[in-house]
Amino acid sequence: MPEKKRVAVVGASGYTGEELLRVLLRHPNIALESVTSRQQAGQSVARLLGPSVPPTALLFENLDPAEVAERAEVFFLALPHGVAAEYAVPLLQAGKIVFDLSADFRLKDAAVYLEYYKQEHPAPELLARSVYGLPELYRDALKQAQLVACPGCYPTSTILGLAPALKHGLLQLNSIVVNSLSGISGAGKKADTLYSFCERDENLTPYSVPSHRHIPEIEQELSRLAGQPVVISFTPHLVPLSRGMLTTTVASLLRPVPAAEIQNIYESHYQGERFVSVLPPDQLPETKRVLRTNNCEVAVRCDARTGRLLMFSAQDNLGKGAATQAVQAFNARFGFSESTGIA
DSSP: OOOOEEEEEESOOSHHHHHHHHHHHHOTTEEEEEEEOTTTTTSBHHHHHGGGSOOOOOBEEOOOHHHHHTTOSEEEEOOOTTHHHHHHHHHHHTTOEEEEOSSTTTOSOHHHHHHHHSSOOSOGGGTTTOEEOOHHHHHHHHTTOSEEEOOOHHHHHHHHHHHHHHHTTOBOTTOOEEEEEEOGGGGOSOOOGGGSHHHHTTOOEEOSOSOOTTHHHHHHHHHHHHTSOOOOEEEEEEOSOSSOEEEEEEEEBSSOOOHHHHHHHHHHHTTTOTTEEEOOTTOOOOHHHHTTSSOEEEEEEEETTTTEEEEEEEEOTTTTTTHHHHHHHHHHHHTSOTTTTTO
């Protein structure tokens, strides 16, 4: 057995943090040494998670960056944007490896961060060092990464649905329209009336239109895939699910392409990928099939009547959209099978 990596989780009491703990406690190559939470300090991790994880004597602690740095060699930051950088900077200075699940290091342009997050970037000098933690795009770069910027759920869903079409130059780049539906847990664990049961049950609503914070992250990665700037229209929706995400993307084709050829492009692009399934032409993605997994289902349809390509993807927003994808990136970084601990 490979030597276990000593791991700590900082800010572990939110939905993503809880899901991350469930995965890490089952991972055969991880020794979970420390779990921090200001709100849960002194409480038992086992009591919070229940019987879904192996027995653990860990308690939540309230530790500052210097204190937590002494506990482990690898750190997962499940903190709000702005706060994550306060830990990432000293941890990296101490030679630690950081997987940040916030938005602090996803964008490469500090001015764009200021525009969408309404604050100066706390550590702009680190942006060039971060590796975007989507293994299907950055597998080789992850092997040497010290700072991994784990993707958001909406970007993961959108990018995986679009990647083959962009890589093969199939689309008019000014025509991409994305509509994505997310379960309520995607908004985080908040004491906010907007996310209460009575407000969300039997209710659908768009939100953060037209400038959702994930737009520049999506456009950054799509532009890299296309080799030129990509601008999208993006509309997120809250749906009455605890967890799960379905994204539908529509774009105009540059030229007529047979449906069978497009299907083959998608299947070839994701051939060998453990966690992306391209569905056959008679099947479409469903959230129930990817619930509590790291899987993303992708399907594509050619609408010859309108000359548009329809792309669909489904994933668990707390899984492939957050916690399990971070562990997939961890596995890629340290040379473990990417499915270790998550499949």
